[in-house]
Amino acid sequence: MTPANPTAIADRLTAHDWPALDAALDRDGYAVMPALLEPVECAALADAYHDDARYRSRVVMARHGFGSGEYKYFAYPLPALVAQLRTALYPRLAPLANRWNEAMGVAVRYPADHAQFLRRCHAAGQCRPTPLLLAYGPGDYNCLHQDLYGEHVFPLQVAILVSEPQRDFTGGEFVLTTQRPRMQSCAAVVPLRQGDAVVFAVRHRPVRGARGHYRVNQRHGVSQIRSGRRHTLGIIFHDAQ
Numbered sequence: 001m002t003p004a005n006p007t008a009i010a011d012r013l014t015a016h017d018w019p020a021l022d023a024a025l026d027r028d029g030y031a032v033m034p035a036l037l038e039p040v041e042c043a044a045l046a047d048a049y050h051d052d053a054r055y056r057s058r059v060v061m062a063r064h065g066f067g068s069g070e071y072k073y074f075a076y077p078l079p080a081l082v083a084q085l086r087t088a089l090y091p092r093l094a095p096l097a098n099r100w101n102e103a104m105g106v107a108v109r110y111p112a113d114h115a116q117f118l119r120r121c122h123a124a125g126q127c128r129p130t131p132l133l134l135a136y137g138p139g140d141y142n143c144l145h146q147d148l149y150g151e152h153v154f155p156l157q158v159a160i161l162v163s164e165p166q167r168d169f170t171g172g173e174f175v176l177t178t179q180r181p182r183m184q185s186c187a188a189v190v191p192l193r194q195g196d197a198v199v200f201a202v203r204h205r206p207v208r209g210a211r212g213h214y215r216v217n218q219r220h221g222v223s224q225i226r227s228g229r230r231h232t233l234g235i236i237f238h239d240a241q
Contacts, residue, residue: 006021007061009083009085013092016033019175022096028188030199032196033198034196035196036160037195038196042163045162045233048079049127052072054074056073056128056129058071059071066142067143068140069140069142072132072133073240074132075127078129078131085158091236094117099157100205104163113218124151125150126149126152127239128237129240130234130239131235133231133233134232134233136222138226138228139224140225141172141222141224143221146202149238149241152156155201155204155205157199157235158197158198160233161193161230164193164194165194168228168229172223172226173191175223176219177220181215193213200218
């Protein structure tokens with residue numbers, strides 16, 4: 001895998017319009033960060049999928065009713081690029097996570113530092129790393145789901161498309177659904193290019209209504225791949241039991 005450049009990652013995050021990202025997350029439950037990773041970094045991640053020494057486990061989705069395709073959870077220590085993304089993204093998202101919990105009447109608050117949050121997870125027995133690399137081929141898909149893994153859940157996560165649509169694969173759109181109280185669910189298809197990241201709600205998020213905020217339930221998945229190969233990097237901030 002190409003060595004990570006922490007300065008480059010930090011510069012890309014600093015240059016991003018974070019107020020606009022917060023506004024999009026409040027409005028839609030997701031926001032896109034264009035070109036968070038460069039093509040060479042994406043290619044290195046895809047190439048590393050077959051290096052089993054980097055991973056703690058492999059999941060074949062069809063065996064569990066999750067869809068079709070597979071994914072692998074990285075082992076600790078995480079690859080430098082994955083670790084830097086996880087560490088650098090968390091403190092930018094923690095204030096929004098705390099604001100959402102306050103709006104929903106949830107007492108849990110998240111520390112500004114990711115290492116401190118991981119200590120909370122590990123003290124509760126959630127010690128297994130959750131960043132993962134997903135691989136899909138023709139006909140594969142990912143059912144709508146939520147990545148929870150235990151008692152301690154950070155309410156936002158990030159998916160980065162490692163492959164280039166129309167060149168590496170067709171189909172395979174990132175899909176989000178929002179279940180609203182006493183209303184029909186609504187769906188969104190999020191267009192992504194290689195290196196783009198989508199930040200989205202893991203499970204619940206607040207929506208402002210006429211009488212204050214109410215809670216909606218969100219799930220995510222991937223539509224069927226029509227041709228080619230699709231790889232995605234998932235950054236989940238809480239660890240698993």
